[in-house]
Amino acid sequence: MKKEEVPQDESNLASANFREMVYAVDDDGKYTTSLSTGWNPKKIALDNAIKEIEERIANAKKRVLNNETSPIEYYMEVHKMDLPVLASYVGMWQWRVKRHFKPSVFKRLNQKTLKKYADVFEISIEQLKSIDDEES
């Protein structure tokens, strides 16, 4: 890539006010560095990944309201987590966390276990029990 070809497309980097550094060759064929504001193929990939997460959140919310899963799964999606990541944060086996997705099991969870989840999601136990307040 030549220095003048370094992409300067619009990207989400602007929101944090920084540009990324890339390596490119100058007119004499020598390597140098240059700053890039972003690149479209990358932005599309990232935008799609974000949309995917938003869909997962919406879907989880629907299933909580239909009593098909517990709010734990919803908050897991909100925090861009998957089962292995959440299990690692709360320090429980994956199968146990998965069991807590069952609304019937979730209802019977003790305060201590609920608090573990609430702490990871940085919300109160009350908020953990209902997802209605969390309009996003």
Add this chain to the structure above:
Amino acid sequence: MTKNLKIDFAHNQSAHCENGVVSNLMKHNGFDISEPMVFGIGSGLLFSYLPFLKVNYAPVFTYRSMPGFIFNKFAKRTGIKMKREKFKNPKLAKARLDQNLAKNNPVGLQVGVYNLVYFPDEYRFHFNAHNMVVYGKQGDRYLISDPVMEEVTSLTEKELEKVRFAKGAFAPKGHMYYPISFPEKLELETAIVKGIKQTARDMTAPVPIVGVKAMRWVAKNIRKWPKKLGPKKANHYLGQIVRMQEEIGTGGGGFRYIYAAFLQEASAMLNNPKLMKLSKEMTSIGDAWRDFAVDASRIYKNRNAESNGYEDVAVQLEALADREEQFFKTLKKTV
């Protein structure tokens, strides 16, 4: 510890975090080592496909070696002794960090990205292999030199503890590292040759999950994805390939260009003009990776539409595998 402590540390932005931390720490200790030099000697370039390991609901593709590997190899090959510490207890991790700062010693930290508040929200995923340098403390804020950022920044004690103790794959466990002793003169020439030899060996290894063989395996799977997974998931996977290629701070076939820059520098140091020629070829391979990303993005731009572009990108990936195979075979013989 005094309330205000600021070590005289020069922040230089880099394309990739791990190289950048090493390069900046070396410069701080009086050795002018560039980012590409660290990347080349540390054998950072790679391709790997781990279909069994899922991140963000898609398989893992990586264009560089495992976190921490670059620094380890670089230190070993140049004769530098490193100190590494991991912690179970966050309080102890903080105390050890403070001790080092009080001794005027800036340290490298491995951290998770998800809670890195100065990153744009969209980039904050559960990715635990980011690296930064802490070079001081003012009040309750740690002074941070994050090599992918243009400027230095800072984090509160609580914010820093959170990223040091992020959980999930590659959990950093407070991982802190810094050089403790240096040889009188760095033996860069032999280190460069060792670094090149390993990269050439790994890229042409007879193992399906690394190097050109992994690229061919991905190409084969790309052809199957639309039928096997449906257009939506197939596009998600394809997007993951590009996102890993264009991971933050590596813009545009990123690692291939850093490697080309390394070969250029190595050519001068070893007085080997053949490496200069190979640097040009690596630049051209980097350009081809960019073309691949552009074409892949055309497919996943329209997320749910049926597309027949998969065959095209699979062919491109195979062509890249052929070129890189040829490249690394030649490179092996050149040093």
